[in-house]
Amino acid sequence: MKRVRMRRLKVEKRTNPSAWTVFCISLVSILLAFVVIGFIFLGFGINPLEAYLEIIIETVGNSYGLSQIVWQSIPLLLCGVGLLLAFKTSFWNIGAEGQLLMGATAATWVALFSPLPEPFLIPAAFILGFAGGAVWGLLSTSLRSRFGINEVITTLMMNYIASNIVLYLIHGPWKGETMRGFAYTDQFPESVWLPTIGMSDIHWPTLLLGLFAAVCVFFILNRTRLGYEVKVVGQSPKAARYAGISYFKTIFYVMVISGGLAGLAGAGEVLGVHHMLRHSDQVSLGYGYTAIIVAWLARGNPLIVILTSLLFGAIYVAGDVLQLSFNLPFQIVNVFTGLILFFLISSDTLLKHKLSFRKGE
Amino acid sequence: MKKAVLFALCLVFLLTGAIGLQAQDKLKVGFIYVGPIGDMGWTHAHEVARRIVEDTFPWVETVYQESVPEAKVEGVIDRMVRRERCAVVFTTSFGFWEGTVAAAKKYPDTIFAHCSGFMRAPNLATYMADFYQIYYLNGLMAGALTKSNKVGYVGAFPIPEVKRHINAFTMGVREVNPKAEVHVRWIEAWFDPAKAKEATNSLIDAGCDVFAFTEDSDTVVQVAAENRMPVFGHYSPMYNSAPDYVVSGQLVHWENFYLDFLSKVHAGYYTSKNLENVDYWDLLKEGSVEVGAKFGMPVNPKWKSRLGKTYDLVMERIAQMSDFQMVFDPFTGPIYSRKGAVVVPVGVRANYGHLLSLEYAVKGVVGSWPGEPK
Structure with missing residues (x-):
């Protein structure tokens, strides 16, 4: 038989890829996704270069687009940081959406019905918003600790309950007098609207809270006992038990923070964006679910969540641009995120393995 | 570089x-x-x-x-x-x-x-094409068609607009058939085929045999047709979804408004300074709404004979409401809420403000009614 000299692919395990490698591989996979999306543009009869040029101009190309990106990334940042902490503990919190809604509900109560004097309203709304989200998260924790019920199911189901509580309130006891029978609460008094930066819609107090949360969680993970326990529990609950770490105590604290941050996001949305409580689908545009991806992409580093939430903010804005400028259907945003995720998740193999060519026989 | x-x-x-x-x-x-x-x-x-x-x-x-x-x-x-x-x-x-x-x-x-x-504002006008007269006309037909005296209605949200439509529909039903009831199910969505299907099936279980709805799909039409029951289409011409079962329905001509408004903008009659009092409230007489299974077909010919005398009544009411003086309107007193209160006194025609903020349910409406006044 004739011997053929050929190059063969060699696959090796890669341990602890450097931050640079992670960044490069992620970037390449996102770019590959853009190439594929380009073919979709072609299918619609749009020149992909023209489309990308328009996207760049309208997202990062002017202050207006940039402000839109930041504005959309605020709830993703808060929820994402919280989820990242929960995921580190291997507590699969799918309930950020519901925790966000309960935070929004609690903040609405403060803004519309609490007897507090004016200067305390905004801080109180944030504190109660945090508490609302935390309590909602803890319900699943206690179901887990009491009855061993899988948290994926309970946190997910709690989302629907939260959504229906919002619907009940806006159709029932909280229905606004001034809304002509439509299902919205009254508008909050202007004194509890969050200030925004200049002409933009960016409600900076929530943004600051988000950045602060990212730094705090980074600190907790790397410098505190809780952070150590989180990592041990997350990697091996059995090992944690041998080491005398209480599983339930750990997930209790984790969910207070995780649910609470989602609650803060909800409070920020009603105080800074809506200025009222409205239909749950409108209060949160699926932020609690998108934040799962945002957290996952950050690969365990809460500071990276700042970047990934901005990335998804940009994807949202890019979707808007494509719809308006090129008449693409609104589902294009989902196609976009789906493809980017597809490539990023596939790239995981490359992070764990090293490919090289070697000469074979 | x-x-x-x-x-x-x-x-x-x-x-x-x-x-x-x-x-x-x-x-x-x-x-x-x-x-x-x-x-x-x-x-x-x-x-x-x-x-x-x-x-x-x-x-x-x-x-x-x-x-x-x-x-x-x-x-x-x-x-x-x-x-x-x-x-x-x-x-x-x-x-x-x-x-x-x-x-x-x-x-x-x-x-x-x-x-x-x-x-409104100097550069902000408001507009609406409303269906309440059309729902009333559909109600007349539904009242004539029901055998069980139970008509089903799948509603989107319990807001004044939908409540107004259910009330108008019910008044139509009861005008022809005073014994009939309109059973309501809310789906809490403008577009949710799954919930609409569930609601329709539950209405069928409750004994309803004619259907109308407010939801942005043709689900109710499909479910009714599967059960061989007459149904009224909503918003789009739904005749083609079930030609044997769509009796009539509510149709809209938004272009009627858009063409009017834009031609006035083009002519310089509407500007960004004078829209403070521009409010369109389009009904049958403005031509922005139409009753029909599809455009130009007020009643499906297959159902015309089943309607009997009601067909003539429907035609008469269409003519009366299309008249520019609007010599008839369903929201004319006396109208009683199902709690027994007089909501529109004898001889009075409900005005625009009343219709826009209406919360009560008229007699004949059965089912939960969030926000119902006591």
Whole structure:
């Protein structure tokens, strides 16, 4: 038989890829996704270069687009940081959406019905918003600790309950007098609207809270006992038990923070964006679910969540641009995120393995 | 490298400049939709009208964005005015009012019109084409067709608009058949085929044999047809979904409003300074709404004989309400709520404000009614 000299692919395990490698591989996979999306543009009869040029101009190309990106990334940042902490503990919190809604509900109560004097309203709304989200998260924790019920199911189901509580309130006891029978609460008094930066819609107090949360969680993970326990529990609950770490105590604290941050996001949305409580689908545009991806992409580093939430903010804005400028259907945003995720998740193999060519026989 | 970047930047500016220049000649109009244009109801009807406008007026150019979340409407308007250079923007859902009012302040030279809203400004008009007279006419037919004396109604949200329609429908049913009841199920969504199906099945279980609804798909039509029961289409011509079972329905001609409004803008009659009192409330006599299984077919011929004398009554009422003096209106007293209160006294015709904020259920309505006055 004739011997053929050929190059063969060699696959090796890669341990602890450097931050640079992670960044490069992620970037390449996102770019590959853009190439594929380009073919979709072609299918619609749009020149992909023209489309990308328009996207760049309208997202990062002017202050207006940039402000839109930041504005959309605020709830993703808060929820994402919280989820990242929960995921580190291997507590699969799918309930950020519901925790966000309960935070929004609690903040609405403060803004519309609490007897507090004016200067305390905004801080109180944030504190109660945090508490609302935390309590909602803890319900699943206690179901887990009491009855061993899988948290994926309970946190997910709690989302629907939260959504229906919002619907009940806006159709029932909280229905606004001034809304002509439509299902919205009254508008909050202007004194509890969050200030925004200049002409933009960016409600900076929530943004600051988000950045602060990212730094705090980074600190907790790397410098505190809780952070150590989180990592041990997350990697091996059995090992944690041998080491005398209480599983339930750990997930209790984790969910207070995780649910609470989602609650803060909800409070920020009603105080800074809506200025009222409205239909749950409108209060949160699926932020609690998108934040799962945002957290996952950050690969365990809460500071990276700042970047990934901005990335998804940009994807949202890019979707808007494509719809308006090129008449693409609104589902294009989902196609976009789906493809980017597809490539990023596939790239995981490359992070764990090293490919090289070697000469074979 | 630096040169390349500089060159790219210049290119970008040239291109954007060119895009901006192109748009100057025509009147550019933006449409903002709350749902997908592919639904079978509200948004689709506005989209059909938009295309008619573009085909009719060569001096109009349109852009649109669909499924816009309420909180994002201001951002979309920003882009339409700033980037697309729209001179007129239509926001087609009540929930857009906050963003539209804010944008109207921000862009005083742009003309805005907000559908189903009530807040106006010098550059912000409001408009609505309402179905209550059509629902009343459908009610007359439903009353004649029901054998079990139970008519089913799948409602979207318990808000005044839908309550007004159910009441008008029920008054029609009871005018022809005083023993009949209208059973209501709420699905808490404008578009949710799964819930609409569930609601229809539960109404069938409750003994209903004729159906009407407010939901932006043809699910109720399909379920009714599967069970061989007559049904009234909503918003889009649904005759083709079930030619044997769609008796009639509610149809809209939004282009009627858009053409009127835009021609007045074009003529300089409407400007960004004089819209404070411009409010369209279009009914049968304005020609913006129509009763029918499809356009031009008020009653499905297959059902005409089953209607008997009611057919003539329907035709008479259409003529009366289409008369520009509107010699008949269903919301004429005495009207009693199902709690027994007189809501419209004898001889009085309910005015616009009453209809817009109506919360009660009339006699004959059965089922939960959130926000019902005591």
